[in-house]
Amino acid sequence: MRVLGIDPGLTRCGVGVVEGEVGRPLRLVDVGVIRTPTGESTPQRLVHLERAIDAWLEEHRPQAVAVEQVFARSAVSTVMGTAQASGIAMVCAARRGLPVALHTPSEVKAAVSGNGRADKAQVGLMVTRILRLDAAPKPADAADALALAITHIWRGGARRRIEEALEKAGR
Amino acid sequence: MRVLGIDPGLTRCGVGVVEGEVGRPLRLVDVGVIRTPTGESTPQRLVHLERAIDAWLEEHRPQAVAVEQVFARSAVSTVMGTAQASGIAMVCAARRGLPVALHTPSEVKAAVSGNGRADKAQVGLMVTRILRLDAAPKPADAADALALAITHIWRGGARRRIEEALEKAGR
Numbered sequence: 001m002r003v004l005g006i007d008p009g010l011t012r013c014g015v016g017v018v019e020g021e022v023g024r025p026l027r028l029v030d031v032g033v034i035r036t037p038t039g040e041s042t043p044q045r046l047v048h049l050e051r052a053i054d055a056w057l058e059e060h061r062p063q064a065v066a067v068e069q070v071f072a073r074s075a076v077s078t079v080m081g082t083a084q085a086s087g088i089a090m091v092c093a094a095r096r097g098l099p100v101a102l103h104t105p106s107e108v109k110a111a112v113s114g115n116g117r118a119d120k121a122q123v124g125l126m127v128t129r130i131l132r133l134d135a136a137p138k139p140a141d142a143a144d145a146l147a148l149a150i151t152h153i154w155r156g157g158a159r160r161r162i163e164e165a166l167e168k169a170g171r
Numbered sequence: 172m173r174v175l176g177i178d179p180g181l182t183r184c185g186v187g188v189v190e191g192e193v194g195r196p197l198r199l200v201d202v203g204v205i206r207t208p209t210g211e212s213t214p215q216r217l218v219h220l221e222r223a224i225d226a227w228l229e230e231h232r233p234q235a236v237a238v239e240q241v242f243a244r245s246a247v248s249t250v251m252g253t254a255q256a257s258g259i260a261m262v263c264a265a266r267r268g269l270p271v272a273l274h275t276p277s278e279v280k281a282a283v284s285g286n287g288r289a290d291k292a293q294v295g296l297m298v299t300r301i302l303r304l305d306a307a308p309k310p311a312d313a314a315d316a317l318a319l320a321i322t323h324i325w326r327g328g329a330r331r332r333i334e335e336a337l338e339k340a341g342r
Contacts, residue, residue: 041265041271042261042273043261043262043264043265043271044265046258046261046262046265047262047265047266050262050266070251071251079254080241080242080254083250083251083254083255083258084254084255084257084258084261085258086255087217087254087255087256087258087259088258088259088262090213090214090217090255091214091217091218091221091259093214094212094214094215094217094218095218095221100212100214102213
């Protein structure tokens with residue numbers, strides 16, 4: 001299974017593609033950060049972001065897209081831009097008929113490190129180990145995007161196994 | 172000048188097209204509400220919204236789009252959906268090279284009623300009078316979209332007049 005993880009943002013949007021199955025080593029396909037010009041208007045920046053995400057989908061042809069769930073509770077001034085960027089990410093994927101899953105930051109932290117309150121450094125370290133990289137992907141948004149993709153493969157795999165077990169038990 | 176006003180939302184997105192110039196009676200071109208199925212996932216709903224907004228742009232060919240500015244300060248659970256919907260509205264317009272303006276709710280209320288704290292009923296009443304309608308457009312989201320378009324025409328017109336006056340004074 002090939003998954004594109006997206007850590008949405010207007011200034012920096014992390015994107016990472018991971019391939020693999022539960023119980024087997026996962027493989028990094030590509031990772032990067034989409035930046036949009038801070039001097040431009042939000043609508044223009046969203047158009048940049050849309051084109052860049054479309055290019056990633058076109059190039060890597062993932063089977064699913066995992067997007068970080070944005071919450072309103074943070075009073076940070078960037079939260080609206082992040083929410084708008086996440087809307088663009090979702091629409092780009094859904095338009096192509098791809099399944100889109102939203103994972104919360106604590107789900108992702110728990111999945112890759114076993115601790116829902118892990119810090120950025122811990123997440124980066126675990127992503128590095130899981131994908132057998134030489135160094136943690138920089139910036140943190142890139143590592144977060146990979147962590148999202150890893151979470152999606154693992155959680156999806158676990159769900160499939162449970163469903164298979166239930167089906168077997170039902171027979 | 173023809174302006175499409177958009178009051179973004181996932182459950183109800185108000186859309187209203189107004190035509191006219193400052194100092195002359197404005198004309199209602201079309202008004203409506205885009206609804207997306209509550210039972211569907213957010214990515215699917217955003218795709219519905221995108222298609223519907225694109226259809227409005229295609230049919231009415233506005234010269235500018237005015238979108239209500241969304242703020243994070245409200246703790247309402249719908250604010251993220253509203254922000255995502257506003258992102259879609261902006262991207263649909265910007266992709267076509269149309270200028271997009273964001274107006275705050277109090278700017279809109281002040282422009283149409285003279286009172287930045289006017290309630291929904293007052294805004295509906297003023298929209299009805301300004302566009303010489305028989306009754307206030309329903310639901311409130313539809314009236315709000317028209318109020319946004321009216322605000323945009325009036326504010327833009329005022330700005331142009333000031334610029335012209337300054338230019339004349341400079342000569």
